[in-house]
Amino acid sequence: RQSEPGELSEAMDASKKILEGRIQALQTKEEEYLFQVEELEARIKELSKGKLAKLNTVFSPRRSKTAITVSTKSIIITQKISEGGGSSAELYSCLVDGWSVVMKELGTSTMSQASIEAFSREIRLLELMPPHPNIVRYLFHEVKDNYLRLFMTQYDCSLGSYIRAMKESGERIPLKTIYRVLLDVIRGIEYLHSQNIMHRDLKSENIFILYGERKEIQLCAIGDFDTAKQVSNTKTVLGTPSWMAPEVMAASSTEGYSFPCDSL
Template sequence: MSIQNNVIGPFSAQGVSDPYGALRNFQIMKKLGHGHFSVVFSAKNRFDNVCVALKKVELSQMADAKAIEDCKREISLLQQLNHPNVIKYISHFVEDNDLYIVLELASAGDLAQMIKHFIKHNKRMTEKTIWKFFCQICSGLEHMHSKRIMHRDIKPANIFVSAEGIVRLGDLGLGRFFGSQTKSAHSMVGTPYYMSPERIQEHDLGYDFRSDIWSLGCILYEMAALRSPFYGENLNLLLLRKKIEALDYVPLPANIFSLELCHLVAKCLVLDPQQRPYIGEVNHIAQVMYARCVEQANINNNTPTPTPSSRNDSASGSVTPVNNR
């Protein structure tokens, strides 16, 4: 029996009249990235010329039913979300035992690529740019948490940027819906550098939405320092776990970044998840700080004879490295 006949049920195509419901309706442009069982392409729809991201999942390569259930869950979670800072689900269909998920395209790449660009050119993000991106990340995550969906894999490679500079959270392959009676999750999934201590530790004590807050703290730090707070050469999982549990990271330089940014990183990177803020508080701080940066930039722009040091509205400045211990 084919995979389609055996397990595809909820993967059935959206209907023959759906212009996004068949591979022949797309012109494949280029490969954008890949995972264990998936490849993502940019593609143009032949009916309306809209460019999309087309995620191809090779179901035939999946050896267990759990991996297939993860695909179903990703689609289900995407269908529940509708927010400008979350990658939009468009459609899905199955052809030749491959699942295709049609998603909104963020054509400017992802935050990981952007960080590499700044490192390559020996530049750093200005604080205005950091808050501009971070408040959008927070807005998208607040929407997800309001729907009782935990992302569980917040990292630069899963934060996408459109050509217009709109930031969108994506890749919900590890997302988890919390029912009204669900208090915690227990699966050790995610990317280790961004995993909270309660998720990466040996003892399975469970975790909840505030594990995502830890990941946000890592993202905010990395946009400023251009590296993960817990990065280290040749770290295995055990050494990384010890580094995280010891909160062994170099604080951001307070002479470059605002106290508010440094304090928010510290508020998110707290070992006890009960002491971390909820997403609403983090988002509020981010929105206030971005508005303050915009206001200051406008004041600087209206100064009759601005000095180079007073103009801080560009996307980059000179790098001041944050050294490893």
């Protein structure tokens, strides 16, 4: 049957209300975006004038010359990545002040003093180390009463994850990629040793990669420094057993752990 004029009018009114509602929602979003833009512009002005508060520094009287200064008032955790290594810290992917970073967090209220000291040592070591492309980039850290947080550059995945993914897909890792990984790791180790730093737990899970546009490995960086030490020599035998150098596994109490042991 043909619609009556009154029914058409009601349908038009209903459609109009729906469209008005959508317009209102879009206007609200626009206002939110404009507010965010204004906040970012204000932040840029503060950065340019150097008015942002300095980050809390406790581990050394010296500050890193390359530390990023940001506000940690708003931290948005987007994903829990994994447990963060020997210090029992946890890794998160998050947004901090508009930066996409990795946060390594250790809750201090329930952790042993040894874990707290290991994590503090890692923060101090990374903070004071001059930046290098094959070493995970320190950005900043935060110290509170019940937790320690270390913020670093976001990488795509660990070398261990990449190897497992290739194995599961049945693909061979190209020889060129293997050479690239080895070269980057060697450069990273060489740099660490030039700074009198031994990593002491090198393995695929502690090597992080960045992909290029074609999903090829573009860069490898060594990370997870909670077992690292800045000394000329040490007698400590330490590391992940399946990844430890043979001479470390066989070391007696009188033999040291020297730089040649820092190898894959």
